Amino acid sequence: MSGSRAEAEEKVGSRQRLQVNEYKENQNIAYVSLRPVQTTVLGKTAKVYLVPFSLSSYKPDQLKRSKSLLDKNSNNEVACKKCKKAEIKKTCRRILTPKMEATSSKAESTLQKSSLDVHAESNKWQYKSTSDTVILSADTESSQDGDSDEGTTPGMDDFSGLSPYEKKRLKNISENANFFASLQLSESAARLREMIKKRQPPESKRKKPKKKENETGCRRSMRLLKVDPSGVSLPATPTQPILVADENPLLPPGPLEMTSENRDDNSELFKGFLQTWAEVSKTRSKNTEKELSSIKSYKANLNGMIISEDTVYKVTKGPIFSMALHPSEIRTLVAAGARSGQVGLWDLTHQPKEDGVYIFQPHSQPVSCLYFSPANPAHLLSLSYDGTLRCGDFSRAVFEEVYRDERSSFSSFDFLAEDASTLIVGHWDGSMSLVDRRTPGTSCEKLINSSLSKIRTVHVHPVHRQYFITAGLRDIHIYDARCLNRSRIKPLISLTEHTKSIASAYFSPLTGNRVVTTCADCKLRIFDSSCISSKIPLLTTIRHNTITGRWLTRFQAVWDPKQEDCIIVGSMAQPRRVEIFHERGKWVHSFLGGECLASVCSINAMHPTRYILAGGNSSGRIHVFMN
Known part of the structure; x- marks a missing residue:
């Protein structure tokens, strides 16, 4: 029985299909079921022994x-x-x-x-x-x-299909919503906004702790404590405010005596100085027709001009605003106007050089314009910001008052007539005055309102003296003196090529066929004024650094009175120098002084007949180049 039973079991086992759940990793399966799949096992025949088994009596290690x-x-x-x-x-x-x-x-x-x-x-x-x-x-x-x-x-029973x-x-979403609703965040935010709006700064500030009497304080200056070194209290200073106008009070009207601030008026040296100026003015050279020299010979003469320690000296107190050279052929006399209102005179032929300097105070504010009279070189006319125009007469040792206007401030002037009898005066507020010196007593004046808001310089045409040019804030105008009236006048010509503030504008000295302007846009412009019509063409633009800053006097390009096709202007370049350019824009010459010229010469003046150049800086020092 046992043998037949074993054979029957083997036959059944050969026919039995083993149920195994297989999965091949690299096979693409469109449908997979987790139920066991009946598969046929090829190869050896598996023998299966059935043993009674119950899950209730199952042990893990069995x-x-x-x-x-x-x-x-x-x-x-x-x-x-x-x-x-x-x-x-x-x-x-x-x-x-x-x-x-x-x-x-x-x-x-x-x-x-x-x-x-x-x-x-x-x-x-x-x-x-x-x-x-x-x-x-x-x-x-x-x-x-x-x-x-x-x-x-x-x-959620209604959603049985989910x-x-x-x-x-959905349950989690409902629970989260209920949780955030219980926090009441919106109500808390609204209450917080109301609290911020209603919040106000505290009314009372924290009180500073009182200082103990016996406590040692920090050290303080005895000057601030108003105590001298010995411990004695200093007298109380007046508490009245000092007005700015009191610092530079106007000088009394009328003539002023020519008293030197650095010399004794009764000394023989000062008397000899006044006599020298009077004699030099009598022996002045006659005006003759001048011819332009060639650029080659002009350069040769400029190369012979040198500077030395004897031709450099501090003449005035403070920056120099204006300069003039006496037209004498035998002596070298230089005049300089300073910001302090001083007028300094220097005779370079006198040795030692300290004895040839004399300083006067004819004005209380900056002297912006200086000219020797073309009719009488013994007269030096000076114009100041304080609204006065004076004439220094060295033969009589007095500063006469030519024109005065305490309500206005003067900027520049020039002679309308060759005999210096009439003058045109420019005001800082844009108005102009015609002054006639032939009237006894108070000069007859005629106030004219120009079309400019400000006037910096005034210059008269050397040939057609009825025309004069004015440099304003941004524009340059040319007027006809015959058409002036008290109402606001219109200019004959307006030059509007400038983009920044203008410093000066001058006609060429012999013919007036050219006009040179100095502008803060670092350009020197030369115009053709040979035919004064409705428009004057621009000939040349010269690139030149004109930014001097607030501590230096502004540059003013001027013509050489001997060579009217060449202009002279200061320079910011290193080493310090004074430069000359041709009207076509070509560089001509640079005056270099080495150790003798170590500062910027903003204001320069050339002798009308001799090769002498004087340059003034912003500390009152004059540098003279001569051959």
Whole structure:
């Protein structure tokens, strides 16, 4: 019986198909089921021994599981996770997702291990009939349905068509909404805004602690304590404010005596100085027709002009605003007007040089314009910001008052007539005055309102003396003196090529056929004024640094009275120099002085007949180049 039974079992085993859940990793599967699939095993015949078994009396160590089957089943679970089809995702969601949301990471690992045990157990043991086969998917679905029923939110029964995952998601959303509603964040934000709006700065400030009497304080200056070094209190200073006008009070009207500030008026030296000026003016050279020399010979004469320590001296106090050279042929006499209102005279032929300098105070504010009278070189006319125009007569040792206007400030003047009998005076407020010196007593004046808001310089045409040019803030105008009246007049010509502030504008000295202007845009412009019509063309533009800053006197390009096609202007270049340019823009010459010229000469003047150049800087020092 036993032998026949064994043979029957072998035959049955050869016909029996082993139920194994297989998964090939590299095979593209369109549909996967978690139920065991019956497959035919080729090769050796497996022997199956049926042993009675009950799950209730099962012990973990009773049977050893096959490691290969566990690994194969774990690969099945990984494949289920990676599959992209809708049914695989749905099945994996039923198995893994609710457990992950409901339990911690430790519970999740336990669930996965138990599922692996079920798979291994169902694949290793064979039951006698298909009805006894363990179906993993059915058990899993039943357990998942039980879990989802427990976590369903009350009131969600109406959504019976939703999946358990969607029901769980709706439950979480509802719980989060209820939680944030319980926090009442909107009401708290509204109350906070009201508190910020209603908040006001504290009314009372913190009181500073009182200083103890015996406490040692910090050291203080005895000057601030108003105590001298011996400990005695100084007398109280007057508390009345000092007005700016009191610092530079106007000098009394009328003539002023020519008293030197650096010399004794009764000394023989000062008397000899006045006599020298009077004699030099009598022996002046007669005016003859001048011819322009060639540029080659002009350069040769300029190269012979040198500077030395004997031709450099501080003449005035403060910056020099104006300069003039006496037209004498036998003596070198230089006049300089300073910002302090002083007028300094220097006779370079007198040695030592300190004895040849005399300083006078005919004005209380800057002297912006100086001219020796063309009719009588013994007369030196000076104009100041203080609204006075005076004439220094060295033969009588007095400064006469030519014109006075305390309500206005003067900027520049020039002679309308060759005999210096009439003058045109420019005001800083843009108005002009015609002054006639032939009237006894107070000079007859005629005040004219120009079309400019400010006038810096005034210059008369050397040939057609009815024309004069004025440099304003941005524009340059040419007027006809015969058409002046008290109402606002219109200019004959306006030059509007300048883009920044203008410093000066001058006619050429012999013919007046050229006009040179100095502008703060670092350009020197030369215009053709040979035919005064409605428009004057621009001939040349010379690039030149004219930015001197607030501490230096502004540059003013002037013509050489001997060579009217050449202009002289100071320079900011290093080493310090004074430059000469031709009217066509070509550089002609640079005056370099080495150690003798170590500053910027903003104001320069050339002798009308001799090769002598005098340059003044912003400290009152005069530098003279001569051959």
